[in-house]
Amino acid sequence: MSRDFLIxxxxxxxxxxxxxxxxxGRRVTVxxxxxxxxRASRGNAGLVWVQGKGLGMPRYAELSLHSSESWPGFAQELTARTGVELEYERSGGVDLCLDAQEAEARQAAYRTLYATTxxxxxxRWAYLDREVLREHLPGLGETVHGGTFSPHDGQCNPLYLLRALYAACLxxxxxxxxxxxxxxxxxxxAGFTARTPTGAISAERIILAAGLGARTLAPSLGLSGQVRPVRGQLLVTERLPPGGRLPSPQIRQTASGGYMIGDVLEEVGYDTGVTLETLHSLGERAIQIYPxxxxxxxxxxxxxxxxxxPDGSPLYxxxxxCSGAYNLSCHSGITLAAFxxxxxxxxxxxxxxxxxYGDFSGARFDVQAIG
Structure with a gap:
């Protein structure tokens, strides 16, 4: 079988x-x-999120905004092709600020990015104090200072997204x-070959979308392997009646009714365990947000x-x-899926x-290291 691309x-x-x-019309093997x-694709919160992306790289913010604008059509197309409903909605989202210091820092960062680029x-974004925010987040706790709202943000079921992509590709x-x-x-x-337990598989061109596997595979093709694992932990509640609350990175209610509680970044290497200390902290914060x-x-x-x-932005x-070899790494695969x-x-x-997309090349990490 002749293949144009091996992913x-x-x-x-x-x-x-x-x-x-x-x-x-390309012949693709995955x-x-x-x-x-x-699998990061099966362990995320399912946010299609724009605000805050690209604070250190405006081009990343541009791609996030563009992909968010394309998501409605993308979701409709996938559902039409496969019959899989992605549970996608775009009613806006709120990134909460639990105290005044966090609120001031967030607004200053957003003004720098969105007003000067x-x-x-x-x-579009706005800072909403707790009283105004309660219209979007009924039952919001008294100690929450407020949060940044953007109408560009939304959510989906990431497992249904992946399922739809599999079905559409087939x-x-x-x-x-x-x-x-x-x-x-x-x-x-003649191109590129991948070594597998069942034998060699070849194609004219090759794309690495191997996540953390790029650390070992990418350098052999002259590509950057500079990615590292950052652990996130999630809690999920029982199914509850719809609360009419917009999603946030800290907590969101899924279409099935359960609340997903997360938003932690832990530098623990390849440890995929959960810890009582972190889970307790997540639970306490969830109750602070919604008593x-x-x-x-x-x-x-x-x-x-x-x-x-290294800088948190995508790598393309x-x-x-090796002409014909490409490397793709990012932690915003849900948001950027349409793009x-x-x-x-x-x-x-x-x-x-x-x-x-040359500014997303791994060469930028070499420049940073030299600097």
Whole structure:
């Protein structure tokens, strides 16, 4: 079987790009890990979020805003193709500030980014104090200072998104191979080859969307392996009646009724365990935000490892040494899915990744290290 693209990694990033390339008529094979592997795509909060993205890199903010604007059509298209409802809604979102100091720092950072970056003039946001915020977050706790609101923010079910991408790719002829781990990749005279337990698999071009696996696979193709794991932990409550509350990074109610409680960043290497100390802290904060949740039962908890670059912004790069090899890493795969499936896939297909998105190359980390 002749393949145009070989994609290493079947998470949201890899499958969104596979979907985009397949829509362009390309022959794509995706090699995925087994179910027990590290999967950020199955351990996130499902936010399609704009505000706060790109505080150190305005171009990242631009991509987030653009992808958010494209998400309604993207979700509708996937559902039409597959019948999978993504539980997507875009009613706005609130990033809470628990005290005045946090509120002042947040507003100063947003003014710097959104007021001084000409291309972000379309970004709408406002700081709402607790009294105003209660209209959007009924039952908000008395000790919460307020929060930043943006109408661009939304939420979805990330598991249904991934399921829809799998289904859509299969209908378009993508050759998806689960439980096919890749031990090495290499350039050949005819393209690229991936080494797997079942043998070598080749294609004309190769895309690494391997998450933390890029640390070992990317350098052999002249690509950056500078990603690290950052753990997040989540609590989930029992199903409760709809509260009419907008989502936030700290807590959101899912379509099924349960509250997802999270938003922690832990530098603990590859440890995927959960800790009572962190879970207790998350529970206390949830009750501070919504006191009525003190009566809710907790039904499960888990942790997952984010794929984090040195500056927290996405990594999109084309190899200088091996033409036709690309590397994609980011921890905003849900928010950027619409962009990945369209503009990013098109840029890879026409080999414009380096020229169109060159500022996202891993070369920026070498400059930072020298500086």
């Amino acid at each position: 290493i990694g079947g998470g949201v990033v890899g499958m969104a790009v596979a979907y985009g390339l397949a829509r362009l 090699l995925d890990e087994h179910d027990g592997s590290l 000409p291309t972000l003039t379309a970004m 209908t378009l002829g993508v050759d998806y191979r689960p439980a096919t781990s890749v031990s090495a990749v290499e350039a050949t005279h 009525d949740l003190a009566r809710a039962r907790l039904v499960r908890t888990w942790s997952a490892l984010r794929v984090m670059t 790069e084309a190899s200088r040494n 990945h499936a369209k503009e990013l896939a098109a840029a890879i297909d026409t080999d414009r990744l380096a020229t169109t």
